[in-house]
Amino acid sequence: MQIYSLLYLFLSLISLLFAFNLRTRRTNLPPSPPSLPIIGHLHYLKIPHHQTLHKLSAQYGPVISLWLGSRLVVVVSSLPAVEECFTKNDIVLANRPRLLVGKHISYNYTTMVSSPYGDHWRNLRRIGAIEIFSASRLNKFAGSRKDEVERLLKKLSRNSMYGFSKVEMQSAISERTFNISMRMAAGKRYFGEEVRDLEEARQSRELIKQIVSMGGVSYPGDFIPMMNWIPNGFKRKVWRVAKRMDAFLQGLIDEHRSNKEEERNTVIGHLLSLQEMEPEYYGDEIIKGIVLLILLVNLEFFPSLLDWK
Template identity: 55%
Template structure:
């Protein structure tokens, strides 16, 4: 009984501190207008209904083209004006360059060091230059044109086989997922993992499926830091395990290509730079670039 009393006392104290923190911040800064119906701790989360773009549109009709929402401990500014959105990506692009630091960026994104999650600065600029020139340039992508053509051919053959006898209903989403992942992984590591039945392919598909479940911005722990104290639903524990499994898998790919230097993949290309500039092309940097390519799909 005494333990429960202490828990309630600590929670009450926490509640007072959070409210005081929010009130102090509101007095120091001038935020865009927001709905008046903010709840303690939750903020405006109770106002969000699917589809979200409809909710934001309805709020913009009342509050204007720029308004703010408090989602738990995080402040979100919503912009529905095309002209203002353009200004955010031009005049104020540096101010708005950083992304929110969700826990997935700490564990899956190598402690916020990938080009997707790192803070704006020299490290981010170096990663952007590296990915722009060595990964996403037209010249680099053209070297893998035959892979894309082959994967499209495989997909069309599968579609043709499904409807060989008569018309057939086909679900396109899994086909496009298979096409995209196989395209990327053949360019990255020279391997197909979807449509293949072996232990490595099964392991990869399992890791991707698990990573999907942590993607996006729907994890309560990221909006209510107090939940980290109790590791809500073992969120951080499970994320730590997934991080280790992903890192082992990616490191295995790098080690394999370091031993066999006869293939023309993105990993081999980056490893060739590692020999002359090991500080700029570490294994962590290479693994982070591979994860960014996954992120384009996830």
């Protein structure tokens, strides 16, 4: 037991030295408020965060640097500086931080959202622009969109058949939008009438809710590396949800493969046909990452979907 304690202490010291070395090697950084050892400026971040950052910017300038543990963050609150970040220096600032959720949920940072700028990201962007979101591809799903709109109108007409009735439109439109995306991706409906597999629909909705809820959680190990050595229930939860989501997405792909003789106008079906010709560009993990992105995009515009039961 004493040996393990000494080893833990040694590794902790190495981690501290590494963190401090990262800071001392950075030069020409924007102004920064006083920081504390290990946690840096984390103690400044109080809710609401935007007001805290505004106060710091008013005191130290429109461009300031903060150390969130071992991670360097630059806060920009000047319009000219923001324009420079997204024009002249957009490639330099294109990458996203590598967080625990991205490692497990985003297939080790290989999806379009989490992948660093480079050849792989450019390939994903090409797939999205040409094979999924181009006008010609979207037009192929016009029938699904039309069908879902007709279903919604029929439902509303039934509700008002005998007079005026109160309708909650937000959830109705949100569910139809998700159905359109799911039909586009995999040819399935998970809301409303004619849902083929109610249990699969329920499990998929629950998985997406869990993934979104974890995306808004700040995991200490993402900012203070030594925290990763401490057993943590959040890490286990992320790993379990990632495994379940991967199994769900792989099931959709395998189902398409087994029904190959049936022509299916879906994103998965189209990408699997391309996989036969260029397997190096259309692997299963790439397809699963694209389908997951399509499903999660809905929640950016329709957060009420998180109220699923």
